[in-house]
Amino acid sequence: MYKQSATNLLELPEADVKKWLNSFDSILTDCDGVVWLFNNPIEGAVDTINKFKEINKKVFFCTNNSTKTRPELLEKAIRLGFKMNKDEIISTAHAAAAYLKNRNFNKKVYVIGSEGITKELDAFGIEHCGVGPDPISSSLNQFVAEDLKLETGIGAVIVGFDEHISFPKLTKAASYLDDPECIFLATNTDERFPMPNYVIPGTGSIVRAVETCAERDSILIGKPNPNICESLIRDGIIVPERTLMIGDRCNTDILLGTNCGFQTLLVGSGIHQLHHVKAWMDDGSEESKKLIPDVFLPKLGDLLKFM
Ligand SMILES: [Mg+2]
Numbered sequence: 109m110y111k112q113s114a115t116n117l118l119e120l121p122e123a124d125v126k127k128w129l130n131s132f133d134s135i136l137t138d139c140d141g142v143v144w145l146f147n148n149p150i151e152g153a154v155d156t157i158n159k160f161k162e163i164n165k166k167v168f169f170c171t172n173n174s175t176k177t178r179p180e181l182l183e184k185a186i187r188l189g190f191k192m193n194k195d196e197i198i199s200t201a202h203a204a205a206a207y208l209k210n211r212n213f214n215k216k217v218y219v220i221g222s223e224g225i226t227k228e229l230d231a232f233g234i235e236h237c238g239v240g241p242d243p244i245s246s247s248l249n250q251f252v253a254e255d256l257k258l259e260t261g262i263g264a265v266i267v268g269f270d271e272h273i274s275f276p277k278l279t280k281a282a283s284y285l286d287d288p289e290c291i292f293l294a295t296n297t298d299e300r301f302p303m304p305n306y307v308i309p310g311t312g313s314i315v316r317a318v319e320t321c322a323e324r325d326s327i328l329i330g331k332p333n334p335n336i337c338e339s340l341i342r343d344g345i346i347v348p349e350r351t352l353m354i355g356d357r358c359n360t361d362i363l364l365g366t367n368c369g370f371q372t373l374l375v376g377s378g379i380h381q382l383h384h385v386k387a388w389m390d391d392g393s394e395e396s397k398k399l400i401p402d403v404f405l406p407k408l409g410d411l412l413k414f415m
Pocket residue numbers: 138139140141142355356357378
């Protein structure tokens with residue numbers, strides 16, 4: 109319904125919104141900027157998600173955030189009041205580790221990222237070099253001449269969000285990736301985190317830096333790549349045309365929805381707003397068209413009064 113029209117649901121008669129609510133059985137929703145902002149739930153989101161579950165809609169949290177494992181994301185969701193279960197959390201850290209496991213990977217992984225990734229690798233028994241600060245000690249000369257040591261047996265580099273990103277880390281990642289056999293995975297390419305007053309660089313900034321010095325493109329695990337939810341579709345857990353994708357970012361969330369044949373809802377509580385959508389509509393290119401959501405709401409909690 110309302111295919112790629114960015115229809116504001118609040119401007120429709122109540123009966124039409126209710127009809128729209130009945131047009132899907134499953135929901136994939138982004139987390140940051142839709143249901144929570146850092147450690148706080150977004151107003152009305154908890155009640156709306158729990159109401160969806162009460163009326164028997166399947167709900168999945170689908171996040172590109174690579175800093176947390178699935179159990180950690182579940183713990184956060186429950187702590188904030190969302191009635192979620194383990195199988196309803198879809199994360200890029202888990203999906204990246206699963207990608208290697210599914211390909212019988214038996215080497216070691218160099219990770220730019222956080223324990224969100226290394227714990228998921230541990231869960232699959234995949235070896236890695238660990239994470240944490242790796243700063244340059246003094247000069248570039250000394251770093252290259254003395255401090256730089258590469259490990260052997262590295263078969264993959266995974267890049268996720270890493271607040272300790274550094275020159276040594278970029279150097280090591282690019283050196284490992286000089287071997288064309290070395291698998292290059294990126295958890296996501298989000299440019300920045302939704303946050304008032306500051307620009308917090310997202311994983312995409314780090315991925316682009318590694319890609320540039322490695323002179324290679326990464327394999328993207330997260331949204332908008334359908335990889336992240338292909339098993340749900342393949343196993344018949346969700347039916348694309350009866351599934352709603354909810355997001356605050358069009359080039360990841362809404363594009364994933366478009367790529368998978370889902371219905372799409374943009375909420376204005378995070379990154380993208382209707383004025384961004386208007387610009388893509390005016391532009392009219394095929395690439396821009398894919399970013400246009402079916403419907404729009406200022407925030408997810410605005411749906412509560414219709415349920
Ligand atoms: Mg988001």
